[in-house]
Amino acid sequence: MTNHEQSATGDxxxxxxxxxxxxxxxxxxxxxxTGLTVGAAFVNLGRFNIVVALAIAVLKATFVVLFFMHAxxxxxxTKLVIIAGIFWLIILLFMTLSDYAxxxxxxxxxxxxxxxxxxxDTPRG
Numbered sequence: 001m002t003n004h005e006q007s008a009t010g011d012x013x014x015x016x017x018x019x020x021x022x023x024x025x026x027x028x029x030x031x032x033x034t035g036l037t038v039g040a041a042f043v044n045l046g047r048f049n050i051v052v053a054l055a056i057a058v059l060k061a062t063f064v065v066l067f068f069m070h071a072x073x074x075x076x077x078t079k080l081v082i083i084a085g086i087f088w089l090i091i092l093l094f095m096t097l098s099d100y101a102x103x104x105x106x107x108x109x110x111x112x113x114x115x116x117x118x119x120x121d122t123p124r125g
Contacts, residue, residue, distance in 0.1 A: 016070065016073035018067070018070070018073075022067065023067070023068075026063055026067045026068070029063060030060055030063060030064070033056050033059060033060050034060070036056055037053055037056045037057070040052045040053060040056065041053070065082065
């Protein structure tokens with residue numbers, strides 16, 4: 001079967017040639033987002049530092065998957081597998097975070113990581 005023939009399922013596959021200018025634009029965007037991540041690390045956003053860093057990381061991962069892994073030009077079945085993998089990751093993260101939120105440590109304290117653990121000596125005055 002050649003690249004331009006139809007398969008038994010009716011799906012048609014075509015090779016897609018991406019111009020080098022697209023790759024250049026994507027790599028420059030990724031470098032800019034990397035610089036933005038470094039710059040955001042030096043800005044105190046409180047609890048939102050991790051949110052900003054993860055948002056930028058998700059955007060960078062999306063560019064890599066879409067263009068460098070050619071998911072943008074893939075058949076629908078490949079896109080379905082990618083979406084199913086992301087959905088499964090969301091389920092696992094939800095289960096992990098719900099387990100963490102329901103934890104009680106040995107002292108009976110909920111959310112043990114948000115409490116002072118007493119491991120660091122604090123000056124007493």
